[in-house]
Amino acid sequence: xxxxxxxxxxxxxxxxxxxLTRPLRIALxxxxxxxxxxxxxxxxxxxxxxxxxxxxxRPWFILAGAAAMIAxxxxxxxxxxxxxxxxxxxxxxxGAEAPPFSEAELNRYARHIVLREVGGLGQKRLKDAKVLxxxxxxxxxxxxxxxxxxxxxxxxxIDDDVVENANLQRQVIHRDRDIxxxxxxxxxAAMEAQNPFITVRPYNRRLSDDIAAELFADxxxxxxxxxxxxxxxxxxxxxxxxxxxxxxxxxxxxxGQISVFDPARGGPCYQCIFPEAPAxxxxxxxxxxxxxxxxxxxxxxxxxxxxVKQITGAGELLRAQMLIYDGLYGETRRITLSxxxxxxxxxxxxxxxxxxxxxxP
Numbered sequence: 604x605x606x607x608x609x610x611x612x613x614x615x616x617x618x619x620x621x622x623l624t625r626p627l628r629i630a631l632x633x634x635x636x637x638x639x640x641x642x643x644x645x646x647x648x649x650x651x652x653x654x655x656x657x658x659x660x661r662p663w664f665i666l667a668g669a670a671a672m673i674a675x676x677x678x679x680x681x682x683x684x685x686x687x688x689x690x691x692x693x694x695x696x697x698g699a700e701a702p703p704f705s706e707a708e709l710n711r712y713a714r715h716i717v718l719r720e721v722g723g724l725g726q727k728r729l730k731d732a733k734v735l736x737x738x739x740x741x742x743x744x745x746x747x748x749x750x751x752x753x754x755x756x757x758x759x760x761i762d763d764d765v766v767e768n769a770n771l772q773r774q775v776i777h778r779d780r781d782i783x784x785x786x787x788x789x790x791x792a793a794m795e796a797q798n799p800f801i802t803v804r805p806y807n808r809r810l811s812d813d814i815a816a817e818l819f820a821d822x823x824x825x826x827x828x829x830x831x832x833x834x835x836x837x838x839x840x841x842x843x844x845x846x847x848x849x850x851x852x853x854x855x856x857x858x859g860q861i862s863v864f865d866p867a868r869g870g871p872c873y874q875c876i877f878p879e880a881p882a883x884x885x886x887x888x889x890x891x892x893x894x895x896x897x898x899x900x901x902x903x904x905x906x907x908x909x910x911v912k913q914i915t916g917a918g919e920l921l922r923a924q925m926l927i928y929d930g931l932y933g934e935t936r937r938i939t940l941s942x943x944x945x946x947x948x949x950x951x952x953x954x955x956x957x958x959x960x961x962x963x964p
Contacts (some may be wrong), residue, residue, distance in 0.1 A: 668939065703727050708800055712754050718917075725915035730800075735759040736823040737810055737838055738880050739786035742828030742896070744776035745903030746910070750826075751794035751801055753911055756922065759822055761787045761806035773896045780876045792817060815841045824913055826906050827851045827873075832880035839873035843949050848922075848959045849873065850909045852902045855892050857931035859902035862940065863909055866949040870923030871942035875949060885906045898930050 706710070708721045715729075725927070732755050736743050739762040750758050766774075766781040766789050774786075781789040787805035794803050806818065810829070818840050819825060827838045827849060835851065842849040846867035853860055866872045905926070912918045921937075927937050942949060 620895055624776075660671040674867050688717065693944065703730065705800075708754070711798075711800075715753070716904070720845040721915050722916035725917065726868075728892050728914050729754045729911065730756040732824065732828065733757040733759070733818065734759065734914075735820045735909055736826045736828060738828035738830060739764055739774075740764070740770065740791040740828065740830060741773045741899030742854070742903045742906065743772040743826075744790070744828055745900045746795055746828060747790050747905045748776050748797065749904055749907035750936075751798045751803075751911060753907065754798065755801065755910070755914070757802045757804065757822075759806065759818070760790055761810050762790075762806065763807060773894060773899045775900065781929065787941045810837060812837065816845070817845055820846050823847070825849045826910060828903065828906070832877075835873060835877075836880075840948055843867075848907050850911055850913070852906045854894060854898055854902050857895055857898065858927065858929050859898055859919060860925055860927045861902055861905050861909065862925040863913070863920045865920075865922050866942060868922065871940050871947060872949040875943045875946045876925075876940055878943070878946075894929060901928060 620946055623954075655683065661925065703723075706894060709716070715726050716723050718725075731771055734755050734757070736750070739747065739760050741760070743760065745761060747758065762785075764786050766777045766780075766784050766786055768782055768868065770777060771779060771782075776793045777784075777789045779794075785805075785807045787807045787862040791803045791805045794801065798895050808814075810818070815837055825842050825847050827835060829835055837849075839849060841847075842864070843866055844866065848863060848868070849872075850863050850871055851861070860877075862875045865873075905928075909921055912920055921938050923941055923942075923950075926935060926939055927935050944950065
């Protein structure tokens with residue numbers, strides 16, 4: 604029997620030195636065990652080979668049972684250890700997960716977080732949001748500044764214009780030293796200087812049919828502060844097709860208006876309200892009609908407020924409504940908008956006509 608045990612030791616540890624796999628060594632031990640048991644069961648009592656291998660099958664069966672119990676215990680122990688290690692790793696991974704805000708961000712956004720309608724969850728939604736602003740002019744300038752300050756994580760801005768001296772009376776995101784610089788890059792520098800925790804994506808070109816769909820697909824929400832009806836109609840078509848909310852503002856002289864166009868969630872689209880561009884002269888540009896300097900700041904900030912509400916779910920949006928602000932007399936009024944069944948863009952139920960003006964850069 605000692606000879607057999609020695610042979611088993613040679614198979615196990617010698618095979619390990621020879622780099623035999625564990626399953627192969629177990630298989631060899633099983634073959635050895637089967638051979639010994641077969642000898643004990645077939646050879647007559649007193650046979651030298653049977654005596655040399657234990658003389659009886661009983662001790663081998665006892666030994667096999669003990670080995671099986673030890674092996675089962677070892678397997679169970681390994682499984683328990685593996686389960687504990689997985690639990691420890693999961694706990695470590697959870698503990699090692701980066702918090703949503705750094706200490707500096709928590710301090711920066713504290714006035715948001717204490718608001719019941721925003722809170723930590725709302726601020727996290729702002730951080731995860733992607734907002735595209737069309738135009739870095741009168742309306743875009745304050746909207747971009749406040750979106751950056753509010754902590755919107757990714758802000759895109761598209762504009763093909765450069766900063767001019769005449770812009771600085773109202774487009775407060777730009778500085779005198781920025782004259783001659785592309786507006787998107789001037790705005791980017793100002794936003795990143797104001798809030799280093801955000802990402803700004805500048806697109807120094809005009810919004811056109813060939814890029815609009817692909818560009819809009821990268822963002823959750825669109826703000827339109829453009830200065831011409833062609834861009835407004837294009838932005839509306841693409842936003843409706845992709846079911847993206849479109850926050851639109853317009854202004855002229857002392858008056859401005861803002862609305863949220865989102866047919867996918869109720870209400871009209873922009874073209875429901877303005878089926879056709881007005882005839883030349885009916886909606887003069889700021890260069891032609893003039894505009895009081897702070898007015899774009901008022902309307903652009905309102906657009907930013909609507910964007911924050913849209914992202915966080917706070918309050919009531921100006922969906923299917925238009926807010927009109929008269930700066931000369933300090934008055935605001937709100938009118939209800941309805942969709943048109945014959946609208947070529949959204950094809951839904953019309954409006955109460957409203958005046959519009961455009962903020963030219």
